[in-house]
Amino acid sequence: MSDCGKLIVVSGPSGAGKSTVISRVMEQDKSVVFSVSATTRKPREGERDGADYYFIDTERFQKMIDNGELLEYARYVDNFYGTPKAPVEENLAKGLSVLFDIEVQGAMQIRDKCPEAILIFVIPSKFSEIEKRLHARGTDSEEKILQRIRTARIEYSMALNYDYIVLNDDPDTAANEIKSIITAEKCKTANRQKYLSEVC
Amino acid sequence: MSDCGKLIVVSGPSGAGKSTVISRVMEQDKSVVFSVSATTRKPREGERDGADYYFIDTERFQKMIDNGELLEYARYVDNFYGTPKAPVEENLAKGLSVLFDIEVQGAMQIRDKCPEAILIFVIPSKFSEIEKRLHARGTDSEEKILQRIRTARIEYSMALNYDYIVLNDDPDTAANEIKSIITAEKCKTANRQKYLSEVC
Numbered sequence: 001m002s003d004c005g006k007l008i009v010v011s012g013p014s015g016a017g018k019s020t021v022i023s024r025v026m027e028q029d030k031s032v033v034f035s036v037s038a039t040t041r042k043p044r045e046g047e048r049d050g051a052d053y054y055f056i057d058t059e060r061f062q063k064m065i066d067n068g069e070l071l072e073y074a075r076y077v078d079n080f081y082g083t084p085k086a087p088v089e090e091n092l093a094k095g096l097s098v099l100f101d102i103e104v105q106g107a108m109q110i111r112d113k114c115p116e117a118i119l120i121f122v123i124p125s126k127f128s129e130i131e132k133r134l135h136a137r138g139t140d141s142e143e144k145i146l147q148r149i150r151t152a153r154i155e156y157s158m159a160l161n162y163d164y165i166v167l168n169d170d171p172d173t174a175a176n177e178i179k180s181i182i183t184a185e186k187c188k189t190a191n192r193q194k195y196l197s198e199v200c
Numbered sequence: 201m202s203d204c205g206k207l208i209v210v211s212g213p214s215g216a217g218k219s220t221v222i223s224r225v226m227e228q229d230k231s232v233v234f235s236v237s238a239t240t241r242k243p244r245e246g247e248r249d250g251a252d253y254y255f256i257d258t259e260r261f262q263k264m265i266d267n268g269e270l271l272e273y274a275r276y277v278d279n280f281y282g283t284p285k286a287p288v289e290e291n292l293a294k295g296l297s298v299l300f301d302i303e304v305q306g307a308m309q310i311r312d313k314c315p316e317a318i319l320i321f322v323i324p325s326k327f328s329e330i331e332k333r334l335h336a337r338g339t340d341s342e343e344k345i346l347q348r349i350r351t352a353r354i355e356y357s358m359a360l361n362y363d364y365i366v367l368n369d370d371p372d373t374a375a376n377e378i379k380s381i382i383t384a385e386k387c388k389t390a391n392r393q394k395y396l397s398e399v400c
Contacts, residue, residue, distance in 0.1 A: 121389075127399045156399040164384065165392040177387050184364065184384035187377050189321075192365040199327045199356040 003186040006097040009107045012122035013152030015130040017168045024175035032097045041079035072109035104158040121162040203386040206297040209307045212322035213352030215330035217368045224375035232297045241279035272309035304358040321362040325369050
């Protein structure tokens with residue numbers, strides 16, 4: 001099919017379960033490619049360099065900023081995160097959609113630079129679930145968890161800038177919502193006018 | 201789930217294969233109810249009164265217009281078609297979505313009265329397919345087929361007023377597009393603000 005690729009930005013507070021949902025989408029929709037971000041934060045257990053993130057040091061990150069190699073970047077809880085530009089452009093040129101897992105500051109930068117990007121905010125239907133999941137994860141100190149919860153509250157206040165809110169109480173339902181959004185966006189009349197032009 | 205019901209208007213020229221696609225959607229998504237239209241046209245083979253249409257005479261139709269019992273109505277190729285208002289209101293009150301199979305004039309009336317309605321136009325990816333299908337159907341005279349093709353061209357020129365264009369080269373793919381649109385519309389930020397209000 002000749003539907004064009006889309007930029008799909010997915011954000012959500014820590015504990016929203018975004019990563020699991022995104023993995024399901026990537027497994028099930030082969031027209032979507034994951035944009036691997038660069039970050040200065042340390043890898044968590046199981047995370048692989050070049051697949052989950054490009055894990056780089058602050059000096060290299062600064063160089064990418066200086067050389068204009070990043071589509072967006074932001075500082076978030078003591079670390080830098082950014083999106084390398086080149087792979088995004090290569091995938092769009094192939095007609096593939098590119099999915100970005102980025103936080104709200106980065107998402108707003110993408111929206112400014114690419115107004116056609118689709119912004120999706122992932123949350124559980126109850127905020128209390130976020131606190132529960134952050135504690136259950138068991139990787140952060142109590143202080144870090146409280147900081148993440150404060151950050152989550154700020155992020156919620158930015159959610160009105162997003163196009164869609166996906167509810168993640170169950171990862172399969174949430175993945176289905178994201179896939180549905182991608183499909184629906186391709187069906188928008190503005191994206192399919194060429195099928196009318198033959199006749200009108 | 202407490203997502204609200206939607207009004208989903210599906211139009212498309214004769215030969216677009218709309219009815220088959222709509223049947224698949226209805227089979228697969230039980231949160232959607234089909235709005236049975238009233239019409240003065242004669243039943244086609246296999247069509248059942250009260251399920252496919254309410255088949256009524258012109259006098260009864262005129263009375264429904266006069267009593268304000270129709271949400272919309274239109275004349276189309278010598279016959280009247282209209283949407284009884286009461287069942288729509290009953291289903292929305294139950295939180296169900298209501299799907300309307302109506303032609304472009306009726307769709308524009310629904311949009312005027314219910315600006316939140318979602319308008320979907322179904323077409324094959326090639327116009328030539330419409331002519332092929334109308335001939336293959338074998339139920340209409342050559343003159344009637346030509347009239348339908350002329351009408352189809354006029355309808356195509358109205359498609360830019362729709363929110364979405366669904367391509368029906370294969371009924372399952374088209375049904376999946378419609379289901380995705382319904383899901384995506386429920387995910388729109390404006391429809392899910394309540395999940396933020398707890399926090400913001």
